[in-house]
Amino acid sequence: MNAPAISVRGIARDFQAGQQVIRVLHGIDLDVRPGELTYLVGESGSGKTTLISIMCGILFPTEGAVEVFGTDIYALSDRALVDFRLRNIGFIFQQYNLIPTIDAASNAAVPLIAQGMDRLAARDRAREIMHALNIADQADKLPSQLSGGQQQRVAIARALVHRPRLVVCDEPTAALDAGSGRRVMDLLREVAVAEDRSVIIVTHDNRIFDLADRILILEDGRITHDGTSVPAEGTSQ
């Protein structure tokens, strides 16, 4: 069996709310294997956003450790952690968060440019990914000139352009109808899932549960289900 891509041990996270300290994650242990499409499912307030933030190195845990491809990411310096994210993790945000004033190719090339690659070379690489996503002809358009679906594909291109080993995706189908949602998930499965890469998707869209390799259900800061499908009663909203 492969070594886990992500190893989460004893993760807890507290938030201060006025005088009160609220614990939103309670000692989570979890391994995510490479080549898997993993869903993180749970109701609002269940802690899934906090967990995914900790797993991808953008939110420090109160307790516990996270190893991503063998690196204890919270043992790294701030600078090294930022650099680790830049080289190893791809992000697809729910709102896409494309930069509105630069074209699609430049948006998709952002991680490479941030790594120091020449802008033109980065755009060329971005165009290759965009070609695979069938949006190469939109490369020179501004985000405002693209449809929602096209913007999402640009966001996917941005997440994959630097060939990360972990892709984190936040509610990719939340704003889409059933057909579009499935097409996006098919696309993600086709271009993102690879033998040496893990893809974690935060969702509560039960219409796409059948596409997951693994589904983790989070309730009140604890993993209550870990399987290839949802339990009989379901956890859909």
Place this chain on the structure above:
Amino acid sequence: MLTGDRQKFFGLVFGIAFSTLLITQQLTIFVNLLERGASGVYNVDAADVWVMDRVSRTTDVNFPMPSTALDRVRSVPGVAWAVPHLRAGASVRTKEGDLEGVSVIGVDDTTLIGLPKGMMEGSRAVLEQPDTVVIDDVGATRMFSAGDNPIGERLELNDQRAVVRGIADAMPSFTSQVTLYTTYSQALNYVPGTRNRMSFVLARSAQGISPAELTQRIEAETGLRARTREQFAQDGIDFIIENTGIPLNFGITVVLGFVVGVAIVGLTFSLFIRDNIKQFGALKAIGVRNGKLARMVAAQAGLVGMIGYGLGVVGTVAFIWGFSANPTFKGFYIPWQVPLLSLAAVAIIISLTGWLALRNVFKTEPAAVFR
């Protein structure tokens, strides 16, 4: 990001351009007005030493000396030549019957030292004719209507007849008062007064002695006050700074220009950051460091700043050029230090407002992008 948002781009360019225009234009007018305090000195370029009573302060604030002072100065070793110079106020009744306050300047009868070198109309030699006065060009526009030729006009100067026979190309005084040049002996007739009426002795240092050394010698041997040309010009400027509200008024306007720049640019910057905070958060999550984000914004803000600054300076040049024919602005120029000062102001505005706006980006947690 910044340059791609047209509204904010033009807002920033306008803010910087307006601020630069206000600062550069006001400082330019201020400096030129201050220099008018030294115009009486600048108009006499032959003399490098001015000698006066110990209480005299500027060309216009002077206390007359006895005529013997001229010989005392001439007797000081190192004085190449020395001539008398009279400056006094008088009243003129114009052809229309209006009363106009004027400055009467009596220049040396023989050498005409004290009369500006350039003449707009007539020659310097006209002063050899009796009852002659030469009027300064800016004064001529004040005293005579447009289209009227002042040459040959008769004036009633302190109850005496004076005929305008020339127009001098002179730097106007701080108050732009009409100036009438005449010979020293003629000026004594025009300006009634006390026993002592010689305002200054204009002198030239001989070869081998500096004006500064000569002033020390003159002061030591005559007990009079002696100033080099540069020192006396500075005295005139300092007098305006110390005795008028002009520095304060212009200073307030310059500060307002700065504040307006900070307000417009700061507001536009903060709107830009607020509108793009999610994008900045996303970039931080992806792995773009604060330093890189700051450099990215700084580069674009710098570009916007340079465009705005350039427009502001061009606006000032256009203003000065556009008003160059107006006598009030005669001889106005933009000292090289003024654009540098406004450039520094623009740099401070951009840095200060950019830094304040970017603090929100620096404080934004990358995890906020998932919320």
